[in-house]
Amino acid sequence: MENSKIALSPSHYNIYLFSNHKLIVWNTVNDKLVIVSRDSDLYQLYASHACSNTPKFGLFEAKLGSEEAVHILCGFLDIKDNKVTFTRKSSAMSKHDKNELEIVIATTLGCNFGCAYCCQGLEKDFKYFDSSLVDDIIRIVDCSEVRKLHITWYGGEPLLYHKIIEDASIRIRDYCTSYDILYSSDLLTNGYLLTNATAAKLQKAGIGFIQISLDGSKQSHNNSRYLKNGSPTFDTIMRNIQLIEADISLNIKISVRINIISSDLKADAIIRDLLHYEVDRWNKTRFYLAPIEARVGTDQSFNPKGISTPEFAELYQDFIKLAKVQSVPYFIPGFYRGLCTATKDYSMVIDPNGNIFKCWDEIVQKEKAIATTNCNSDKIFSKITTSLWNDFDASETNYCMNCKLLPVCGGHCGKKHEDIVAHLGYHSACPPIKLMLKEYILDRSLASGLISDHDECDYLSSNISLEFLQII
Ligand code: SF4
Numbered sequence: 494m495e496n497s498k499i500a501l502s503p504s505h506y507n508i509y510l511f512s513n514h515k516l517i518v519w520n521t522v523n524d525k526l527v528i529v530s531r532d533s534d535l536y537q538l539y540a541s542h543a544c545s546n547t548p549k550f551g552l553f554e555a556k557l558g559s560e561e562a563v564h565i566l567c568g569f570l571d572i573k574d575n576k577v578t579f580t581r582k583s584s585a586m587s588k589h590d591k592n593e594l595e596i597v598i599a600t601t602l603g604c605n606f607g608c609a610y611c612c613q614g615l616e617k618d619f620k621y622f623d624s625s626l627v628d629d630i631i632r633i634v635d636c637s638e639v640r641k642l643h644i645t646w647y648g649g650e651p652l653l654y655h656k657i658i659e660d661a662s663i664r665i666r667d668y669c670t671s672y673d674i675l676y677s678s679d680l681l682t683n684g685y686l687l688t689n690a691t692a693a694k695l696q697k698a699g700i701g702f703i704q705i706s707l708d709g710s711k712q713s714h715n716n717s718r719y720l721k722n723g724s725p726t727f728d729t730i731m732r733n734i735q736l737i738e739a740d741i742s743l744n745i746k747i748s749v750r751i752n753i754i755s756s757d758l759k760a761d762a763i764i765r766d767l768l769h770y771e772v773d774r775w776n777k778t779r780f781y782l783a784p785i786e787a788r789v790g791t792d793q794s795f796n797p798k799g800i801s802t803p804e805f806a807e808l809y810q811d812f813i814k815l816a817k818v819q820s821v822p823y824f825i826p827g828f829y830r831g832l833c834t835a836t837k838d839y840s841m842v843i844d845p846n847g848n849i850f851k852c853w854d855e856i857v858q859k860e861k862a863i864a865t866t867n868c869n870s871d872k873i874f875s876k877i878t879t880s881l882w883n884d885f886d887a888s889e890t891n892y893c894m895n896c897k898l899l900p901v902c903g904g905h906c907g908k909k910h911e912d913i914v915a916h917l918g919y920h921s922a923c924p925p926i927k928l929m930l931k932e933y934i935l936d937r938s939l940a941s942g943l944i945s946d947h948d949e950c951d952y953l954s955s956n957i958s959l960e961f962l963q964i965i
């Protein structure tokens with residue numbers, strides 16, 4: 494149609510990061526990023542949305558150029574009569590996936606550490622899971638249509654009895670191989686017992702990824718994360734990782750979660766203590782920060798100052814700046830659409846006695862168990878798909894329903910929604926990454942080649958306000 498125009502509007506779920514010459518647009522429904530240059534027709538449309546937070550329609554030739562067409566297809570632009578809206582259906586994409594089963598096994602609640610804030614309390618039960626639990630897991634998978642099985646080995650400290658994990662992982666992996674089921678596995682440990690010989694055996698048993706936890710700098714770590722007799726542990730853990738890094742026969746990947754307990758911590762102290770082990774030369778390991786809260790079992794004499802979400806985000810931003818300069822391998826954990834063991838249908842947490850739970854945080858509360866592994870598999874699948882937060886839907890909560898991050902965030906953690914504390918622009922269940930979206934978008938843009946290291950400097954003074962994340 495000659496001279497006809499078509500009305501296009503920016504999506505409500507666009508988030509913008511401006512430099513002097515360009516603009517990065519992130520659409521959270523499709524979770525895609527795009528660059529728009531200042532001379533593009535779309536730039537003004539997006540700039541006006543960024544200023545007013547109310548998407549307005551712009552008129553374009555009906556015969557759309559390729560840039561507009563791509564933006565419509567990727568959800569950055571809505572066509573007037575065909576408005577793309579975010580629905581509960583799209584947020585539940587892989588929630589009901591019956592092809593993939595995720596099982597977290599708390600191999601023991603026993604631990605060689607005596608961390609003051611441990612949510613599992615200080616009087617640990619050292620009972621370990623046995624081969625009958627492995628029989629049960631194989632039976633449960635056998636009675637399902639599962640094509641992918643992921644096992645997370647966790648504790649207590651799982652490496653107290655690593656041989657049992659190795660044997661169990663080999664049995665489950667061999668079963669999966671014979672039935673054409675894809676098996677993957679990871680392990681969460683405090684790292685103190687992680688020698689090269691143990692890492693080699695875990696790798697051979699199909700465990701490809703290990704997460705180790707530290708508590709901030711060397712000093713803060715040794716202050717809260719010590720052996721039962723009070724001895725420090727930081728150097729042993731870092732030396733263990735350093736030796737794994739140096740061993741070319743090991744290709745196991747490691748992520749180090751650096752817990753932040755107090756706002757007294759400074760990023761330069763953390764970076765300094767990591768560099769002591771030449772982490773800038775490491776290539777199997779990456780570091781990230783996570784806030785930690787005091788839970789049940791807290792030693793009353795241990796009374797850290799705590800850290801608010803804005804304080805944590807600021808510390809993480811400092812950490813990233815220094816990590817870039819010093820080549821410390823870091824990452825920012827992404828959003829997970831609110832999909833965790835508690836909210837995903839085919840997910841469960843098992844304690845050493847075979848009790849089945851939905852939420853990681855509840856394995857010391859036996860009354861929260863929903864079944865046991867020796868129940869018949871129909872009952873287990875019925876329970877894990879209908880219990881606790883399976884029905885949790887953040888789009889129904891007043892706090893999340895109008896948040897632009899909802900499609901990728903999904904309300905973050907169902908359990909935290911039991912007890913919300915609201916702040917200006919965020920609440921206590923929001924992931925801290927909400928306050929550091931600039932860093933998140935830049936990291937993703939760099940990793941995907943959308944921008945170069947050189948371009949990144951152009952975004953130094955840009956920002957994303959919390960107000961803009963609210964759909965009005
Ligand atoms: S509800 Fe929260 S604490 Fe529980 S498993 Fe999910 S993310 Fe973890």
Ligand code: SF4
Pocket residue numbers: 887892893896897898899902903904905919920922923924927
């Ligand atoms: S309000 Fe917070 S928890 Fe809810 S979707 Fe937004 S970022 Fe996530």
